[in-house]
Amino acid sequence: MSIGFIDIIEYVGTFAFAISGIRLAAANRFDWFGAYVVGFVTAVGGGTVRDLLLDLTPFWMLNTSYLICTGVALAAVLFFKDNLMRFKNAFFLFDSIGLALFVVVGVEKTLLNGFPFWVAILMGSITGAAGGVMRDILINEVPLIFRKEIYAIACIIGGLVYWLMHSLHCDQILTQLSSAASVLLVRLLAVKYKISLPLLESSSQEV
């Protein structure tokens, strides 16, 4: 198996997602094993939900590289400890590149399995975002994505760009790159300019 450019980006994304899970686990005083599991679930959870919904064998059961990638991420956290945060901006970039790629992978895998575009856009977003939701459930917090981040909207926009360009019969590589770039751009702009969605407020707690 030759390892191509896409594989490298995918491992970088997996690594960055796993780091985010492991660091949150550390902040919650998990042990090594717990941190590894949370890192792994953060990295592969979204794709696993997608594969179960599409009735496919989860991708990480076909290839040991995701387990290894998470192990490397755990080793990095153990070794660098808080110094890891010097690379904070690098992680944010890796994480965003990983997200962008995950969305494109999710969209294409869904289309390949014969589902319509609106399902593909949903699955692209689930691939990118559900791992973080599962991470937050495991550490017993309200999922961050529901309150602060523009994460999911970036995924949906990336999926819509894919759809638009595919409908216009654009070249596939160009479509992939544009879709991924739009996820990245929306996320970076949202963080830079602190854009977030309005809260749904309710004066009444009664439900």
Add this chain to the structure above:
Amino acid sequence: MSIGFIDIIEYVGTFAFAISGIRLAAANRFDWFGAYVVGFVTAVGGGTVRDLLLDLTPFWMLNTSYLICTGVALAAVLFFKDNLMRFKNAFFLFDSIGLALFVVVGVEKTLLNGFPFWVAILMGSITGAAGGVMRDILINEVPLIFRKEIYAIACIIGGLVYWLMHSLHCDQILTQLSSAASVLLVRLLAVKYKISLPLLESSSQEV
């Protein structure tokens, strides 16, 4: 596709379930996106678990109407805000009718796939109740259904009524209506007379 009476009830049920999720999300200061997701999960979560257990494609991936229904529910919450609670009794009724229908749909789909009746009753209950459990996990609370509501018992009774009438070779439409009516009746009576299950108490916290 002609839209029949059953479809209309199903959309009403989906709408009412989504409203319950969106309002809880609003009370927890989620943003619009988070509220939409929680509403959607509340509405389709039970049926999704059922379809995954039965190894079927989740129903909402075959039809955009559940996404749209949730969107309408979000718009309603945004537009009416707290005035929405003037219709509190209407929602409770919609929610209960939706529940009743979800149970019947879950029972029938399971039987159609060749499983025995006891699995069908479980799947009917999961269809009706698992969405609310997933909603409560997402907003990081102990599922309401485990402490207060008679919800799940209503589902099980509805399933048992279906089983009984089916065994007695009753007409299918009559069986469906009686099963749904029994879910509705048990739920309404339980709420009206504040009937709930006894708590399991333990003097010792030690586990």
Add this chain to the structure above:
Amino acid sequence: MSIGFIDIIEYVGTFAFAISGIRLAAANRFDWFGAYVVGFVTAVGGGTVRDLLLDLTPFWMLNTSYLICTGVALAAVLFFKDNLMRFKNAFFLFDSIGLALFVVVGVEKTLLNGFPFWVAILMGSITGAAGGVMRDILINEVPLIFRKEIYAIACIIGGLVYWLMHSLHCDQILTQLSSAASVLLVRLLAVKYKISLPLLESSSQEV
């Protein structure tokens, strides 16, 4: 259907797992229904995740005995109340025997479905450990397994022993027994000598 030795151990394990879920539910003031569900999820949750990942019909949908076992466990908790804890050591032993068997069942079912050994070891561990994680999510606590218990490591070691002996062409029964015994041994030793994994500590809460 003749009930063999393996079946009896499996029911004992299911019963012990269900008891652990029901007691935690009682400590959190769940009602009877909630306690039953939490007990059932604790007992069958791990195997259900495994079966969904392997694309098989969940095992408890093929046989009513797991539902009945959980019902007996609920009755035992209701009847004996806190006196149940006189049998604390017996439960710990049952629970550990159940765990050991669940791991072996998970490994073998995965191999039978044509997956490689590293997937089988993961699935053995998921079979043993994921039910407890789901239990802790339902009662809205951080999963115990991520902070204190050596539980999961015992599962992984049991899987590795299975792999090793299988590679050495040992007799199947001997392989099963040795694998189960190693799970049991690691768990008992870890509890006796209070061995746990180091925590991942982080001075910074910032993530």
